Amino acid sequence: MTGECEKSKRLTPFQQKVFAALQRIPKGKVTTYADLSRLLKVRSPRAIGQALKTNPFAPAIPCHRVVRSDRTIGGYLGKTGGAELAQKRQQLLAEGIFFDPETQKIPEYQIIRFSSP
DNA sequence: CATGTGACGCCTG
DNA sequence: CCAGGCGCCACAT
Numbered sequence: 444m445t446g447e448c449e450k451s452k453r454l455t456p457f458q459q460k461v462f463a464a465l466q467r468i469p470k471g472k473v474t475t476y477a478d479l480s481r482l483l484k485v486r487s488p489r490a491i492g493q494a495l496k497t498n499p500f501a502p503a504i505p506c507h508r509v510v511r512s513d514r515t516i517g518g519y520l521g522k523t524g525g526a527e528l529a530q531k532r533q534q535l536l537a538e539g540i541f542f543d544p545e546t547q548k549i550p551e552y553q554i555i556r557f558s559s560p
Numbered sequence: 561c562a563t564g565t566g567a568c569g570c571c572t573g
Numbered sequence: 574c575c576a577g578g579c580g581c582c583a584c585a586t
Contacts, residue, residue: 457583476568480582487581492567494583511568518567531567 452499461494468508471539472555477512482557488512496521507534514548 454462460483468474476488485491495506501520507530511517519531532542540553 490582
């Protein structure tokens with residue numbers, strides 16, 4: 444058996460930085476991709492999403508606590524819809540985060556805004 | 561080294 | 574308020 448099917452699952456330094464930042468988000472609160480990007484001094488919030496998408500430690504690493512700046516839920520486990528999103532909602536509800544019954548958006552006061560330009 | 565693809569965000573109309 | 578368009582950064586090919 445010499446078949447090397449190993450797919451190098453090691454994390455990039457950037458991902459480690461993002462995951463480290465995630466761990467400082469207290470349970471019961473959420474942050475946004477944009478805020479994380481500011482915190483990490485990255486100009487594109489997209490890069491944050493790219494890192495989170497490959498998070499092999501979810502939900503131990505709480506990537507479910509990251510939502511979009513427009514207060515919609517964002518994605519989970521590499522998907523922007525479907526069962527994965529339902530899981531993210533469930534995770535958030537389990538931590539006491541809930542959604543506006545009208546818009547399905549997360550109320551502003553549940554979002555931590557760390558950045559300050 | 562060049563190109564394409566996003567779990568995004570902001571600006572305009 | 575909603576839709577469309579552009580910018581931006583990391584990563585896979």
